[in-house]
Amino acid sequence: MYIPRHFEVTDDDQIFAFIEANGFGQLISSVQGKLFSSHIPFLLSSDRLKLVGHLAKQNPQHTDIDNQEVLVSLQGPHSYISPSWYNYPGVPTWNYQAVHIYGVCQVFDDREKIKLLVDSLTGKHESSFQNPWQPDYKDSMLGAIIGIEVSIDDIQCKYKLSQNRPARDRKRVIEQLEKSGSISLARAMRHW
Amino acid sequence: MYIPRHFEVTDDDQIFAFIEANGFGQLISSVQGKLFSSHIPFLLSSDRLKLVGHLAKQNPQHTDIDNQEVLVSLQGPHSYISPSWYNYPGVPTWNYQAVHIYGVCQVFDDREKIKLLVDSLTGKHESSFQNPWQPDYKDSMLGAIIGIEVSIDDIQCKYKLSQNRPARDRKRVIEQLEKSGSISLARAMRHW
Numbered sequence: 001m002y003i004p005r006h007f008e009v010t011d012d013d014q015i016f017a018f019i020e021a022n023g024f025g026q027l028i029s030s031v032q033g034k035l036f037s038s039h040i041p042f043l044l045s046s047d048r049l050k051l052v053g054h055l056a057k058q059n060p061q062h063t064d065i066d067n068q069e070v071l072v073s074l075q076g077p078h079s080y081i082s083p084s085w086y087n088y089p090g091v092p093t094w095n096y097q098a099v100h101i102y103g104v105c106q107v108f109d110d111r112e113k114i115k116l117l118v119d120s121l122t123g124k125h126e127s128s129f130q131n132p133w134q135p136d137y138k139d140s141m142l143g144a145i146i147g148i149e150v151s152i153d154d155i156q157c158k159y160k161l162s163q164n165r166p167a168r169d170r171k172r173v174i175e176q177l178e179k180s181g182s183i184s185l186a187r188a189m190r191h192w
Numbered sequence: 193m194y195i196p197r198h199f200e201v202t203d204d205d206q207i208f209a210f211i212e213a214n215g216f217g218q219l220i221s222s223v224q225g226k227l228f229s230s231h232i233p234f235l236l237s238s239d240r241l242k243l244v245g246h247l248a249k250q251n252p253q254h255t256d257i258d259n260q261e262v263l264v265s266l267q268g269p270h271s272y273i274s275p276s277w278y279n280y281p282g283v284p285t286w287n288y289q290a291v292h293i294y295g296v297c298q299v300f301d302d303r304e305k306i307k308l309l310v311d312s313l314t315g316k317h318e319s320s321f322q323n324p325w326q327p328d329y330k331d332s333m334l335g336a337i338i339g340i341e342v343s344i345d346d347i348q349c350k351y352k353l354s355q356n357r358p359a360r361d362r363k364r365v366i367e368q369l370e371k372s373g374s375i376s377l378a379r380a381m382r383h384w
Contacts, residue, residue, distance in 0.1 A: 002230060002251035024270055024286055028220060028227055028263075035220055035227075035263040038194060039290050041272070059194035071220075071227040075267075078216055080233070080317040084325040091329060092314050094216055098231050122284050125272040133276040137283060183373075 001100045001156045006164050009157035018076065018099055018157065019044050019051075023124075025074035027053065027148065029065045029105065036061050042072060042150075043121050049152055051101060052117055054145040062146050065105045072101040072150055077184035081162065085176045086169045095173070097159045097188060103151040111139075114147045161189045193292045193348045198356050201349035210268065210291055210349065211236050211243075215316075217266035219245065219340070221257050221297065228253050234264060234342075235313050241344055243293060244309055246337040254338045257297045264293040264342055269376035273354065277368045278361045287365070289351045289380060295343040303331070306339045353381045 009015060023044070028037045038061050042051040051072055055062045078096035083089070108114070119135045126132035162170045170189065177186035201207060215236070220229045230253050234243040243264055247254045270288035275281070300306070311327045318324035354362045362381065369378035 001228070002248060002253065004248075004250070024272075024288070026218070026265060026267075028229065030227075035222075035261070035294075036193070037220065037263060037265050037292065039267065039270070039286075039288055041286055056194060056196075058196070061194065069227070071229060073218060073229050075218075075231065078231075080216075082318060082321060082325055084318075084321065084323060089328075091333060092310075092317060092325070094231075094233055096216070096231055100229065102227075118284075125284060126274060126276075129274060129276065131276060133274055133284070136281075141283060181375075 001098065001158055003156060003158045007158050007160045009159050015099060015155055015157045016044065016048055018097065019074060022074045022076045022097075022099070025072055027061065027070060027072055029061060029068050029070040031060055031064060041121060041125075042074070043117065043124065051103070051150045051152065052147065054114065054117060054147050057144055057146050062107055062148065065148065066107045068105050069102060070105045070150055072103070074099045074101075076188060077182060079177055079180070079182040079185050081173055082176070085172050086165065087172065088166055088169060090165065090169070095160050095162060095185060095189070097161070098157075100156040101150065101152055102154040104153065106149045108147040108149065110147075111142055114142050114145060117147055118142070159188070159192060161192050193290065193350055195348060195350045199350050199352045201351050207291060207347055207349045208236065208240055210289065211266060214266045214268045214289075214291070217264055219253070219262060219264055221253060221260050221262040223252055223256060233313060233317075234266070235309065235316065243295070243342045243344065244339065246306065246309060246339050249336055249338050254299055254340065257340065258299045260297050261294060262297045262342055264295070266291045266293075268380065269374060271369055271372070271374040271377050273365055274368070277364050278357065279364065280358055280361060282357065282361070285352075287352050287354060287377060287381070289353070290349075292348040293342065293344055294346040296345065298341045300339040300341065302339075303334055306334050306337060309339055310334070351380070351384055353384050
């Protein structure tokens, strides 16, 4: 990803927190020489060395992804930014946060390992509820999916959050985003 | 993209309306044999035959994208869906909307054409404001970007909006999404 220096994020804790919070992303690879992307939730392994997920066996992407170098693209909230919000002259742009991970993909079909993966994914996303749903997967369901593991070989992190604008402009951008309902993006800007 | 029949959208007006409303997406191609993605706003041409956008000249993606078949991936709002929201048994999933467009990319460096493009993009995104910002681009800025045009050769549209669940479950999912602040996704489900 093209990242001008003022938008580059290199702090590991920051990057991994972003990955944990924005795990629904795109698995991009090539299928028979053609670009292909699936929108799936990813789980970061506890040793931070891999992203794990699963695909339907009917999804052709898994058929030749094994040992391929793939791109996992994660994106956070985003919004158009109007120069009319600035105190100082500027041009229109888009604010967003993105993490790109390059790594080699391995597929796995071991039923126990797949069960562990879906249980962990479920646990993660249910943890914010008062009465978390308890995993209860039928064997036939587990048999319909295949696991994928992407080694985290290269991480690129871009926060395009008006860091190239004066503080007064950033403040006004945050206020306008809050006014227009882009709460998550405004929060990301406040905390960066 | 893998699209089970109940999640497939084929109505042209619906698809193009989605593209217009969710134009900030990813331009995915290969740069020196490696997958590459840029997050940029796309504009649909008035004849609906092309997506148009621009890249910074410093972005290496433009250097060998000319005449490449690329993938433009557009994604709408998305959310985890808990089976605890259902009346009938189910498993966790993610609801989302996505459009994938395949086409051949052409770059253009004509200053007048680039000016027309950024003026149109600006006009589109400023149109919702009471006092739209008036385009005022310096020549040096226009010289720092390069235009890209992607022919729309193949469109794939997936709305994963609980269409495989009974009406009572869909209703509860919408209510829960509204409660948790996923207003745009809830609205998409109500109108589908």
